[in-house]
Amino acid sequence: MNLKLEKHLNIAPEVAKALAEGKAVVALESTIIAHGMPYPKNVETAREVEDLIRAQGAVPATIAVLDGVIRIGLDEAALEKLGKADNVAKLSRRDLPLIVAQKGDGATTVAATMICAAMAGISVFATGGIGGVHRGAENDFDISADLEELAKTPVAVVCAGAKSILDLPKTLEFLETRGVPVVGYQTDKFPAFYCRDSGLDAPLTADTATEIAGMLAVQQDLGYQGGAVIANPIPESHAMDRAEMDGVIASALGSATKDGIFGKAITPYLLGKIVELTKGRSLESNIALVKNNAVLAANIAKDLSTLG
Amino acid sequence: MNLKLEKHLNIAPEVAKALAEGKAVVALESTIIAHGMPYPKNVETAREVEDLIRAQGAVPATIAVLDGVIRIGLDEAALEKLGKADNVAKLSRRDLPLIVAQKGDGATTVAATMICAAMAGISVFATGGIGGVHRGAENDFDISADLEELAKTPVAVVCAGAKSILDLPKTLEFLETRGVPVVGYQTDKFPAFYCRDSGLDAPLTADTATEIAGMLAVQQDLGYQGGAVIANPIPESHAMDRAEMDGVIASALGSATKDGIFGKAITPYLLGKIVELTKGRSLESNIALVKNNAVLAANIAKDLSTLG
Amino acid sequence: MNLKLEKHLNIAPEVAKALAEGKAVVALESTIIAHGMPYPKNVETAREVEDLIRAQGAVPATIAVLDGVIRIGLDEAALEKLGKADNVAKLSRRDLPLIVAQKGDGATTVAATMICAAMAGISVFATGGIGGVHRGAENDFDISADLEELAKTPVAVVCAGAKSILDLPKTLEFLETRGVPVVGYQTDKFPAFYCRDSGLDAPLTADTATEIAGMLAVQQDLGYQGGAVIANPIPESHAMDRAEMDGVIASALGSATKDGIFGKAITPYLLGKIVELTKGRSLESNIALVKNNAVLAANIAKDLSTLG
Ligand SMILES: [Mn+2]
Numbered sequence: 014m015n016l017k018l019e020k021h022l023n024i025a026p027e028v029a030k031a032l033a034e035g036k037a038v039v040a041l042e043s044t045i046i047a048h049g050m051p052y053p054k055n056v057e058t059a060r061e062v063e064d065l066i067r068a069q070g071a072v073p074a075t076i077a078v079l080d081g082v083i084r085i086g087l088d089e090a091a092l093e094k095l096g097k098a099d100n101v102a103k104l105s106r107r108d109l110p111l112i113v114a115q116k117g118d119g120a121t122t123v124a125a126t127m128i129c130a131a132m133a134g135i136s137v138f139a140t141g142g143i144g145g146v147h148r149g150a151e152n153d154f155d156i157s158a159d160l161e162e163l164a165k166t167p168v169a170v171v172c173a174g175a176k177s178i179l180d181l182p183k184t185l186e187f188l189e190t191r192g193v194p195v196v197g198y199q200t201d202k203f204p205a206f207y208c209r210d211s212g213l214d215a216p217l218t219a220d221t222a223t224e225i226a227g228m229l230a231v232q233q234d235l236g237y238q239g240g241a242v243i244a245n246p247i248p249e250s251h252a253m254d255r256a257e258m259d260g261v262i263a264s265a266l267g268s269a270t271k272d273g274i275f276g277k278a279i280t281p282y283l284l285g286k287i288v289e290l291t292k293g294r295s296l297e298s299n300i301a302l303v304k305n306n307a308v309l310a311a312n313i314a315k316d317l318s319t320l321g
Numbered sequence: 322m323n324l325k326l327e328k329h330l331n332i333a334p335e336v337a338k339a340l341a342e343g344k345a346v347v348a349l350e351s352t353i354i355a356h357g358m359p360y361p362k363n364v365e366t367a368r369e370v371e372d373l374i375r376a377q378g379a380v381p382a383t384i385a386v387l388d389g390v391i392r393i394g395l396d397e398a399a400l401e402k403l404g405k406a407d408n409v410a411k412l413s414r415r416d417l418p419l420i421v422a423q424k425g426d427g428a429t430t431v432a433a434t435m436i437c438a439a440m441a442g443i444s445v446f447a448t449g450g451i452g453g454v455h456r457g458a459e460n461d462f463d464i465s466a467d468l469e470e471l472a473k474t475p476v477a478v479v480c481a482g483a484k485s486i487l488d489l490p491k492t493l494e495f496l497e498t499r500g501v502p503v504v505g506y507q508t509d510k511f512p513a514f515y516c517r518d519s520g521l522d523a524p525l526t527a528d529t530a531t532e533i534a535g536m537l538a539v540q541q542d543l544g545y546q547g548g549a550v551i552a553n554p555i556p557e558s559h560a561m562d563r564a565e566m567d568g569v570i571a572s573a574l575g576s577a578t579k580d581g582i583f584g585k586a587i588t589p590y591l592l593g594k595i596v597e598l599t600k601g602r603s604l605e606s607n608i609a610l611v612k613n614n615a616v617l618a619a620n621i622a623k624d625l626s627t628l629g
Numbered sequence: 630m631n632l633k634l635e636k637h638l639n640i641a642p643e644v645a646k647a648l649a650e651g652k653a654v655v656a657l658e659s660t661i662i663a664h665g666m667p668y669p670k671n672v673e674t675a676r677e678v679e680d681l682i683r684a685q686g687a688v689p690a691t692i693a694v695l696d697g698v699i700r701i702g703l704d705e706a707a708l709e710k711l712g713k714a715d716n717v718a719k720l721s722r723r724d725l726p727l728i729v730a731q732k733g734d735g736a737t738t739v740a741a742t743m744i745c746a747a748m749a750g751i752s753v754f755a756t757g758g759i760g761g762v763h764r765g766a767e768n769d770f771d772i773s774a775d776l777e778e779l780a781k782t783p784v785a786v787v788c789a790g791a792k793s794i795l796d797l798p799k800t801l802e803f804l805e806t807r808g809v810p811v812v813g814y815q816t817d818k819f820p821a822f823y824c825r826d827s828g829l830d831a832p833l834t835a836d837t838a839t840e841i842a843g844m845l846a847v848q849q850d851l852g853y854q855g856g857a858v859i860a861n862p863i864p865e866s867h868a869m870d871r872a873e874m875d876g877v878i879a880s881a882l883g884s885a886t887k888d889g890i891f892g893k894a895i896t897p898y899l900l901g902k903i904v905e906l907t908k909g910r911s912l913e914s915n916i917a918l919v920k921n922n923a924v925l926a927a928n929i930a931k932d933l934s935t936l937g
Pocket residue numbers: 155156157158805
């Protein structure tokens with residue numbers, strides 16, 4: 014790592030040791046901590062996810078920006094600060110350099126976590142779901158920066174697909190045009206976060222973590238630009254039925270129209286409605302799928318570390 | 322070439338020798354062999370195209386993935402295997418790493434051929450036509466990964482433009498936004514595969530292979546990201562009339578609507594209808610234009626090899 | 630700089646000296662000279678803008694292609710030639726390599742100026758406004774190559790936002806998806822060229838040149854891909870009222886429909902109508918905002934040179 018980069022990164026000792034020894038490391042994002050759940054549930058869950066990764070024999074590296082320093086792996090104090098603060102910026106690619114220059118605090122989205130992971134030399138990252146093409150994007154061009162990042166930065170994102178409040182067919186088209194491998198893990202369907210099956214085909218399929226690690230090793234060998242989406246369906250035990258979820262989303266979209274919600278306000282409104290209409294089951298499902306992804310990511314990272 | 326890359330590439334002796342000596346090499350794709358024509362016509366045509374390139378004093382390098390190895394230049398056995406197999410995957414950027422990891426077989430599209438050619442150090446590639454923005458892409462975002470690859474990978478693609486079943490005005494806009502040079506060879510019109518003139522202007526024009534090689538040399542000198550489209554109109558002798566072709570496509574689109582074909586199924590349906598409606602003339606035209614492009618590509622590659 | 634690149638670049642002595650000494654340099658584009666204003670007003674204005682940059686203690690580097698050479702800094706003769714010629718090509722990314730190979734002349738747009746500036750090692754560039762997503766782009770895909778360049782090339786573009794004949798909400802969405810920082814200078818609104826406020830929020834805000842230089846230094850340290858938009862509102866003294874400007878544009882759009890103008894012809898038509906409807910005030914405003922941007926760019930470049 015060059016000196017100019019190094020001065021902006023703080024790599025936790027546990028992570029630095031694993032990287033130096035070529036051991037398995039799994040990156041984790043921090044918007045779920047800062048913006049996705051209330052305190053102290055957010056910090057508890059973050060610790061549980063980290064411990065699950067350790068239990069698999071890999072090292073977790075939760076990523077955030079604190080006092081302008083890019084932190085790769087958060088200690089207890091950092092995690093508490095992030096979990097309790099109520100004015101932490103949400104950082105995507107465009108936001109990261111200014112917050113670092115301003116010595117501010119920020120939680121990293123999928124895009125920004127990928128960037129920071131790549132800087133630290135981490136190639137596998139577990140999260141809930143990726144951003145995508147928003148419904149109506151054919152008219153307002155609202156497309157998540159996560160998708161561009163996947164085409165640019167060599168980090169595999171293990172997720173449960175993307176939420177079906179997004180336009181999933183367009184999201185898959187965008188990823189195809191950009192050349193991003195989207196691999197269904199033990200499924201030939203693209204999962205839709207709360208549901209195991211979006212009704213759309215997964216463009217690629219792999220049955221084992223070893224097979225996925227093999228693909229990532231080839232990407233590295235070939236100097237491939239960009240990462241990969243590893244789409245891991247939510248565990249059956251916590252999955253919602255697709256027809257039910259379609260109904261919930263249709264109902265939420267109907268309320269949005271009735272309440273005159275549009276543009277940027279739509280996504281948080283819909284997410285709120287989903288929590289309400291599913292009576293909190295969606296939060297439990299969310300935690301379950303993140304843990305499920307953390308375990309798969311740890312196993313992929315372990316296999317990859319033996320192939321390096 | 323680094324060792325990690327090298328272990329996935331197999332460069333045929335004829336090609337390796339030419340590259341080592343700085344001689345002219347022309348890449349060729351393999352989807353036309355595996356998916357574009359029936360056996361043995363496909364293998365015969367592939368050999369004829371290769372021989373045409375040799376007759377110009379350049380070396381052909383047909384590209385495919387066999388048993389997980391990226392082959393740059395196919396021997397007799399490889400070509401036969403590819404020509405006869407009926408379950409060869411069609412590889413674009415997103416598909417290549419997994420098929421290599423799985424030790425599978427695949428035929429390379431324009432995008433994947435560009436990637437493999439660049440890995441081997443080949444800068445000129447001849448094919449029939451490039452992919453593009455599909456009709457209706459403003460609603461379904463269906464845009465070929467070939468276009469993104471052209472913005473990324475430093476390989477010049479010599480083609481007869483793009484088929485007019487695509488949305489050609491949008492295709493040219495996309496290439497302009499992405500900064501890809503689109504050069505009409507001896508024409509100021511963008512050709513439309515079977516027709517010499519799509520009715521749209523070619524953004525740039527060059528009259529000789531030497532002039533095109535000069536542009537490619539400048540791109541290399543400047544470290545330019547991305548390749549170029551060299552748009553070479555189909556020979557007059559095999560060209561179809563634009564009005565006739567517009568009629569054929571309108572009729573094919575009408576049948577598609579009547580037969581309830583849409584989405585992904587549209588393109589193969591339209592291509593089939595065109596063969597039917599042109600009573601096979603389209604296949605002859607296709608072969609003629611590929612050969613025409615191979616000759617031009619060989620001459621560009623030869624001129625470029627003297628400028629290196 | 631490598632030898633192959635060097636043979637295509639001619640860096641003026643004043644600029645070369647400043648770069649060698651790590652002093653502040655500001656790039657300037659040349660389409661405003663060749664295509665934006667009549668002679669001799671164009672050459673006079675170019676000199677005034679350069680002198681303003683020198684008065685701030687930085688060195689101006691106006692960029693153009695003359696006789697196939699990329700000129701970084703224009704002497705008197707070059708500026709006169711560019712200002713008087715009436716057949717100078719307008720160069721974007723796709724056009725540059727061929728014009729260099731053909732030993733032709735060309736004026737550089739925002740995209741091409743960024744490319745040439747980056748080649749010479751210049752990181753700050755002042756202009757009037759950036760290109761954007763055109764109105765109607767959801768149907769015709771007409772999107773300026775400037776936006777892609779901002780996502781690719783590490784040069785900060787100091788501008789007065791973008792003209793509101795463009796679709797500004799889509800322009801900001803596109804830049805967000807591509808991860809480009811868009812920083813309002815002393816404003817939390819995105820400016821619209823002639824107007825200080827487009828009605829849209831600036832995604833980021835900075836109050837001082839030093840803060841902006843700090844962000845650019847972080848981008849460099851992190852090896853960030855892409856540049857930044859520094860959006861500097863037109864000085865109050867020359868600003869037009871947003872309601873007035875909206876009226877002017879609505880009227881110009883109405884005339885375009887009535888006169889049957891569409892497609893590529895729309896933008897020049899609208900710009901002509903705006904000059905006509907504002908009775909030439911728009912040209913004065915244009916000059917005032919370019920000068921304002923030059924001064925800010927010089928100050929950012931100076932601060933950045935102390936951070937290197
Ligand atoms: Mn968005």
